[in-house]
Amino acid sequence: MHIFLPDAPGPDGVGVVKRAGLFGRGAAREASAPVDAASRLADFGYLEPREVYLDAACQSLRPQPVIDAVDEYYTSYNACGGRVKYAWGKRVDEEVAATRSAVLDRLGLSARSHAVSFTLNTTYGINLLLQQLPQGRFGRIVTSHAEHNSVFLPTMTAAKRLGLPRLVLDRAPDGALIFDPAQLERAVVVVNAASNIDGSTLTNLADLVRETHARGGIVILDAAQAMAHEHALLRGTDADAICFSAHKTYGASLGVIVTRLELLRSLEIGFVGGGMVTDVLEDSFDLVTDDPGALLEPGLQAWGEIIALGRALDWLGHVRPGGLSPRDHIESLSGRLFEGLSAIPGLVVLNHGASPVISVYAPKQDSHRLAVFLSQQHIMVRSGYFCAHHELKERLGLPPLLRFSLGLHSTSADIDRAHDALARLLKGLS
């Protein structure tokens, strides 16, 4: 197991890193110190100085401790969890339990009321819930226009399966869902907590949950974009389920579903397999009762990735980029990015304010082309509709966009380089 630590500056003045021999949380904390003049965290020391990665909304770069955790699992105790008695397996069980606990801790929730399940990604998590909702209990499915396809599409198929009307509501500029309480009658509300287009957050989350519950409905949150830097919004929420992706939260590729036990037990379980039953007869089986999270985990799990998520949440809990909290660091960079992009002539910024996720377009230039041209300069940004085709393409009639999204690996130098390159490109291309 290895971590990267700062070493003597390289020829370009940027610190180079070398492998150290120990792995551990204490060591990871030491490695969080800035490694170069642009204050890149040492945990991202593997990133070439010239590389500017601004697509954290798709997946965040993994800090070295997370990479080390996966590496350690595969090289030191590569066992199945939940079913073996040997030492490696016991350690896996302990680590997985610690990750479940870390997830609940980050959300400020209790294992007495919620269960944590692991799956492939946010999309898969939302589908697992919606496709197993009980028939007859709900009266409608409610979502918003500004949703990722991970929400927008499953709500369509679920409404069809359950024979329910589907209501698509607007979002306010600040991200709040605009609703009439009557629209929430026995509703299954599925919305994002933070937009993957402009980072706007569900500012009326508490009201939405309260009004929905008052009318016999449930709220399922797509927290894919919120869990990394906006988790404060989610802490202690009464929402019935929260789905997020570990790979957008500095973990390895993994989906997570945090579900209230009442909802979990009400599901008509249709996806079944090993790991979620206590006994199997010729024509029937008994589901587990003491591990409700397992009800959404048919088959063998991605143990290494689950363990890595635990390490990522632990890392998020203590990392202090530039002496700031992750949220403050991201806010600072977001302001710089927003101001810079807003000042480029010929560029239309979709955001109403600073955000770690900013989408733009130049009316006279193709965004895909700009993305390719920026890539030539080692600047990685996303282009297209970001799986939000309905909102961006159909509803707003926008051309493909360029999206800049920040992570804790990002630095002010990254933002300046991206800004300068884009400004130069647009000036030259106009």
Next chain:
Amino acid sequence: MFCIAAFIVLLFMAAISARYRKYLAKAWNCTFRRITFRPCDTTFKQDMKDHMLAPLAARRPGLVKPASIGLEVVAVLIILTTIWSGYEVVKSGVNLYVYGTCNKQDSASCSLGAEACSIPDQTPGFGDSLAAWDVVGAFGNEFASLGETFSAIPSRMQNWDATAYLPADATYLNPYDASKKTALEVVDPGCTYCSQLFQNIEEAGFGDTQNLSYIAYPIQSATGYKFPNSLMITEQLEALRLNRLEGATTPVDWQILKRIYADKNDAGVAWQAAINGMKSADASALIQGWELEFGLTQAQIDHVAEVAASDQVTQVIAANKKTVEESIHTVKIPTIIFDGRRHDGLVSVGDLG
């Protein structure tokens, strides 16, 4: 246009490297839609252009737009040249089949056919017409020539009978034998490949197995005759055919042809080469000297000369010319008809045997 051009380029690149085959499939999807008059439904064109322009965009973004236009122009040129190349390949292939040369205008320039002296096409070429701003004529002549080639395909496939093309006063290398088949060669006395063919004929003993006759065809050029003395010799040969020497085993016209094609002068120079470099009067005197040597009296020689200059011979040569150009349809000299086929150009000893 761009995706079609990319498909053409990738077609060749994919043939030598597997890494381009995935792009080839994308390019084909786009190309297929374009050639069926539908818009391309992929971003292939955009992706290709963007990646090609990206290095320029990083250094000189202001040049991206003109470079993008340049790529489109190059794409159009690639398509046009590909279409033209395809057309030339088909045309050359058909020409090769019909005339034994891929270049009908200058048959000697095509290395794929047998060696020969070409009968130049006096019609202006495509490039010449364009250079003269005759666009209609350029395309008109081009497609007329192609049409002529296609219309000649059936003649290529026919069973060739040399007797159908024999001149009225045909003479044979060896005495005529009705039990043998007849062969007919079209020759120009000045053409070096006719000389080589004659030597092959002798080596193969072809004259012993076939009744070999000939049509003398002096090749014309834009400025006169390709070989300056060919017309004079042809006139002499035709006059000798009309005034045959009694008792000669080998007709005198054939003896003259043999001397021109197979013998050398005292200086060791082939008579054909020597005659090609002579003034007309000297060549005429030489031929008359040979006639004397081959048994003609001076009076007969004078008569032959008189006939050679007559309208009768002129008409015979014109009739032979018409046979060669309109019936035999050859553009290569020598051409020899035997064994049911027309052989354009030089024929090897093995093929004659």
